[in-house]
Amino acid sequence: EAGVTQFPSHSVIEKGQTVTLRCDPISGHDNLYWYRRVMGKEIKFLLHFVKESKQDESGMPNNRFLAERTGGTYSTLKVQPAELEDSGVYFCASSPRDFNTGELFFGEGSRLTVL
Amino acid sequence: LAKTTQPISMDSYEGQEVNITCSHNNIATNDYITWYQQFPSQGPRFIIQGYKTKVTNEVASLFIPADRKSSTLSLPRVSLSDTAVYYCLVGWMDSSYKLIFGSGTRLLVRP
Numbered sequence: 190e191a192g193v194t195q196f197p198s199h200s201v202i203e204k205g206q207t208v209t210l211r212c213d214p215i216s217g218h219d220n221l222y223w224y225r226r227v228m229g230k231e232i233k234f235l236l237h238f239v240k241e242s243k244q245d246e247s248g249m250p251n252n253r254f255l256a257e258r259t260g261g262t263y264s265t266l267k268v269q270p271a272e273l274e275d276s277g278v279y280f281c282a283s284s285p286r287d288f289n290t291g292e293l294f295f296g297e298g299s300r301l302t303v304l
Numbered sequence: 305l306a307k308t309t310q311p312i313s314m315d316s317y318e319g320q321e322v323n324i325t326c327s328h329n330n331i332a333t334n335d336y337i338t339w340y341q342q343f344p345s346q347g348p349r350f351i352i353q354g355y356k357t358k359v360t361n362e363v364a365s366l367f368i369p370a371d372r373k374s375s376t377l378s379l380p381r382v383s384l385s386d387t388a389v390y391y392c393l394v395g396w397m398d399s400s401y402k403l404i405f406g407s408g409t410r411l412l413v414r415p
Contacts, residue, residue, distance in 0.1 A: 231405050234404070282347070291336055291350070295346075
């Protein structure tokens with residue numbers, strides 16, 4: 190069974206440009222999460238989808254970030270326009286609908302570098 | 305959500321048992337304790353979760369005292385491949401489970 194996959198693994202863009210990160214969760218997982226680690230800081234929660242609905246987006250830093258999960262399958266996280274402080278690693282995770290084990294399955298992350 | 309405190313780093317040797325203790329003085333009644341492992345350039349990987357007493361699985365044991373203000377992750381007979389960052393997280397189990405990662409403990413296993 191495939192794990193959580195993220196694309197691209199690394200993206201280098203200039204300040205002001207737009208980047209879209211994609212996450213494909215494990216098939217059948219209703220819950221999808223985005224986290225990020227910016228330089229030298231801790232991994233922080235961004236938002237949580239249950240199927241296509243945003244359950245919790247309290248961690249989204251500002252309105253330059255837009256997450257979608259159309260159809261309740263894969264998700265995209267768009268940063269527009271990107272700023273220098275957006276550089277970091279963006280992790281996606283998923284879990285089954287009956288989330289009773291506390292286990293989130295993480296992807297390998299998408300590293301974003303904003304120059 | 306409860307804040308956790310754990311050692312920044314630990315050193316060990318292959319074949320030894322490693323115990324990493326995490327302090328979570330403000331843990332709430334509904335909070336569970338979860339440990340994740342992270343290798344460089346990878347996402348965190350779930351190790352174990354518990355609520356109280358002792359939990360054991362194929363890779364680790366988790367010891368939680370009665371007051372639940374701390375927990376200890378025990379890794380038996382570590383190998384070089386156990387070199388990683390270990391995170392202790394505390395949070396409640398519901399449909400909006402948010403993981404609060406701290407700084408983690410960087411474990412270095414030497415030959």
